[in-house]
Amino acid sequence: MKSTYPLIRIAVLAATALVATQGHAAEPIKIGVAVGLSGANSVVAPAVVQSSELAVEQINAAGGILGRPVQLEIVDDASGAIGAQKAFDTLVLEKKVNAIIAMESSAARNAALPVISRGRVPYIYTSFYEGRSCNKWMYVNGWVPEQQVAPVVDYFSQKLGAKNYFLVGSDYAFGRGMLKFTKAYIEQHGGKVIGEEYLPMDGSDWTAVISKIRSTQPDALISATAGGAPNVSLAKQLKAAALTLPYGNLAIDEGTGKTMGDVATGMYMSASYLTSIDTPENKKFLSDLGQKFAGNLSTPNELSEPQYEAFFLYKAAVEKANSIDSAAVVEALNDVSIVGPRGVVQMNASRHTPLAMRLGQIQSDGSIRILETQEGVSPGIQCPNLK
Amino acid sequence: MVLILDITTTIAMLFIVTAGLMMIFGIMKIVNFAHGALLTMGGYAAFVVTQLGWSPWLAWPLALATGMIVGAIIEYLIVRPLYKRPLDAILATWGLGIVIGQLIILAFGRDVKFADVPLTGTWSLGGTDYSAYRLLLIPLALGLCALLTALLNGTRFGVKTRAVIMNEELASGLGIHAGRIRFITFSLGAGLGTLAGALISPLSSIDPGMGITWLVSAFMLVMVSGHSMPSLIATCAVFGACQVIVSTYASPVLGGLTIAVLAALTLRIRPKGFAHD
Numbered sequence: 001m002k003s004t005y006p007l008i009r010i011a012v013l014a015a016t017a018l019v020a021t022q023g024h025a026a027e028p029i030k031i032g033v034a035v036g037l038s039g040a041n042s043v044v045a046p047a048v049v050q051s052s053e054l055a056v057e058q059i060n061a062a063g064g065i066l067g068r069p070v071q072l073e074i075v076d077d078a079s080g081a082i083g084a085q086k087a088f089d090t091l092v093l094e095k096k097v098n099a100i101i102a103m104e105s106s107a108a109r110n111a112a113l114p115v116i117s118r119g120r121v122p123y124i125y126t127s128f129y130e131g132r133s134c135n136k137w138m139y140v141n142g143w144v145p146e147q148q149v150a151p152v153v154d155y156f157s158q159k160l161g162a163k164n165y166f167l168v169g170s171d172y173a174f175g176r177g178m179l180k181f182t183k184a185y186i187e188q189h190g191g192k193v194i195g196e197e198y199l200p201m202d203g204s205d206w207t208a209v210i211s212k213i214r215s216t217q218p219d220a221l222i223s224a225t226a227g228g229a230p231n232v233s234l235a236k237q238l239k240a241a242a243l244t245l246p247y248g249n250l251a252i253d254e255g256t257g258k259t260m261g262d263v264a265t266g267m268y269m270s271a272s273y274l275t276s277i278d279t280p281e282n283k284k285f286l287s288d289l290g291q292k293f294a295g296n297l298s299t300p301n302e303l304s305e306p307q308y309e310a311f312f313l314y315k316a317a318v319e320k321a322n323s324i325d326s327a328a329v330v331e332a333l334n335d336v337s338i339v340g341p342r343g344v345v346q347m348n349a350s351r352h353t354p355l356a357m358r359l360g361q362i363q364s365d366g367s368i369r370i371l372e373t374q375e376g377v378s379p380g381i382q383c384p385n386l387k
Numbered sequence: 388m389v390l391i392l393d394i395t396t397t398i399a400m401l402f403i404v405t406a407g408l409m410m411i412f413g414i415m416k417i418v419n420f421a422h423g424a425l426l427t428m429g430g431y432a433a434f435v436v437t438q439l440g441w442s443p444w445l446a447w448p449l450a451l452a453t454g455m456i457v458g459a460i461i462e463y464l465i466v467r468p469l470y471k472r473p474l475d476a477i478l479a480t481w482g483l484g485i486v487i488g489q490l491i492i493l494a495f496g497r498d499v500k501f502a503d504v505p506l507t508g509t510w511s512l513g514g515t516d517y518s519a520y521r522l523l524l525i526p527l528a529l530g531l532c533a534l535l536t537a538l539l540n541g542t543r544f545g546v547k548t549r550a551v552i553m554n555e556e557l558a559s560g561l562g563i564h565a566g567r568i569r570f571i572t573f574s575l576g577a578g579l580g581t582l583a584g585a586l587i588s589p590l591s592s593i594d595p596g597m598g599i600t601w602l603v604s605a606f607m608l609v610m611v612s613g614h615s616m617p618s619l620i621a622t623c624a625v626f627g628a629c630q631v632i633v634s635t636y637a638s639p640v641l642g643g644l645t646i647a648v649l650a651a652l653t654l655r656i657r658p659k660g661f662a663h664d
Contacts, residue, residue: 043497043498171640197638197639198638198640199639199640200639200643202596202599202600203639203643204591204592206639207393207396207631207634208631208639209634209639211390211635214389228499228594229499229594229600231592232499232501232591232592232594233590233591236589236592237518239507240504240507240519240520240521240590241518242508242518256499259499260499261501
């Protein structure tokens with residue numbers, strides 16, 4: 001074996017030289033990722049970073065974009081507005097990135113948009129959110145309420161024959177917004193909302209709400225609480241009261257469902273991405289992640305998977321435009337499509353994307369069984385004033 | 388019927404959550420802002436019991452013991468020098484609450500935890516199926532109230548405690564070890580706080596902020612009720628009933644304000660609140 005060492009050494013030297021000369025010719029394309037490494041989003045951030053690293057590695061292994069390697073610039077947005085402003089300033093002004101692909105909170109996104117407009121940088125926002133955020137330079141590949149609510153209500157009304165719904169939420173923008181949309185959707189489709197109750201955001205005593213649910217006897221319950229404590233206390237108190245009606249939760253994700261265990265058993269949820277999606281693309285995504293990060297893999301989720309897809313959407317757009325010019329790329333982003341772990345993604349619906357939405361039910365072992373997949377659920381017209 | 392059960396179980400829960408604060412704030416007059424953190428600790432005691440695979444009933448004694456030990460340490464290190472400086476004690480216990488919260492985050496992380504529930508299912512009562520665990524809280528609250536009343540009014544320790552609170556110098560002059568009385572009362576109050584945390588954990592989420600949501604209501608209730616356990620349970624009964632009625636017939640958002648508003652009104656009209664001396 002020893003005799004092969006010099007050979008390897010020469011090969012490595014040659015390769016290094018090659019890369020070095022190529023480096024001069026092909027300057028890397030820089031893609032910025034702003035994510036909440038600290039603060040509220042720090043729970044999901046590791047998975048988002050791993051998704052980004054995997055995407056960049058795969059793109060570079062396949063020859064980069066237009067023959068240029070991709071370089072990742074990851075900065076912390078501290079999960080909030082002030083941090084996001086700093087992070088985007090750093091990415092746009094200092095690092096001079098060619099594009100930004102970021103999973104962020106709504107507050108962080110709103111604070112970042114002015115920086116994006118000034119710097120004229122294509123921006124793909126990869127988190128699901130409450131909808132209707134529009135900017136000339138921004139595209140979104142996560143879901144909006146129009147897409148998340150439909151699968152739950154359709155299943156309840158068509159498969160379970162539900163007519164009378166009870167809605168429960170936390171008293172804040174997401175809770176009120178989601179349920180307002182849910183109510184409108186139910187009424188458009190012939191159902192009736194017979195009760196709608198809210199608790200303050202930090203409220204944890206659902207006593208009166210649960211008694212009302214019991215006395216009005218709805219066919220189904222749909223909730224949009226703040227994540228974490230209110231969501232969990234509602235589920236626990238429903239269970240303690242032994243209410244067994246179909247329960248759709250608009251604020252739960254796969255990971256939370258898993259940790260909640262038997263408290264969440266039977267709960268319905270809707271998502272564009274679940275790890276149990278049975279397609280070759282998803283299986284490859286999961287096994288590639290598993291291989292690259294082996295021991296310290298952060299389980300991919302609804303927030304980290306769109307982040308992975310966004311890199312390939314950007315690559316496709318640059319290749320279509322045959323340039324990294326911001327205006328040309330933004331125009332091309334509307335037309336390109338890829339097949340990712342979630343299925344076909346094309347951000348051609350006024351800057352948002354039609355998505356295959358899955359209706360899942362949480363099983364007693366914490367896993368999520370996909371009951372139904374609705375293909376190409378439309379996000380509606382989110383940004384009528386943008387082309 | 389459901390309304391009556393809602394009201395009684397809410398009263399029981401409020402009493403359980405405030406009993407520990409009553410010992411420290413009502414009786415010892417120490418404004419203990421760490422009460423929320425003590426409740427949280429009780430929730431985590433339930434979580435630890437689940438992790439160890441023990442019977443969930445053991446969460447109660449474990450929480451009580453942990454709380455008493457932590458309470459004893461707090462009293463000895465932090466509160467003892469501050470009995471004569473109540474304003475400083477407010478800051479100290481507030482800071483302490485933050486420290487305990489952060490230690491819990493360091494040890495267990497920020498995310499929501501889950502503990503096994505000792506009693507699940509429902510009991511049928513007057514034609515309605517009602518959460519068994521909530522019903523269990525009623526005898527628990529009554530028992531706790533009886534025990535604490537007996538301790539404070541019927542034992543030598545209770546007499547000494549009241550003597551120390553009313554006039555420490557005179558009590559010391561009579562040979563009562565004031566320091567020891569305060570030490571025991573504070574530890575007991577802290578223990579009751581963590582016990583309450585374990586007791587409410589099956590109905591609430593176990594996370595680093597779980598106790599904070601109860602803190603304001605607990606202070607309001609103790610402030611109105613003065614310093615005896617029966618008047619505390621009376622206050623809990625009146626305010627708890629109002630909260631459930633407002634939540635049921637108006638809106639739960641208003642229901643969340645009921646206790647704070649009623650307490651402010653009561654203290655405005657009758658500064659002594661429900662206390663009758």
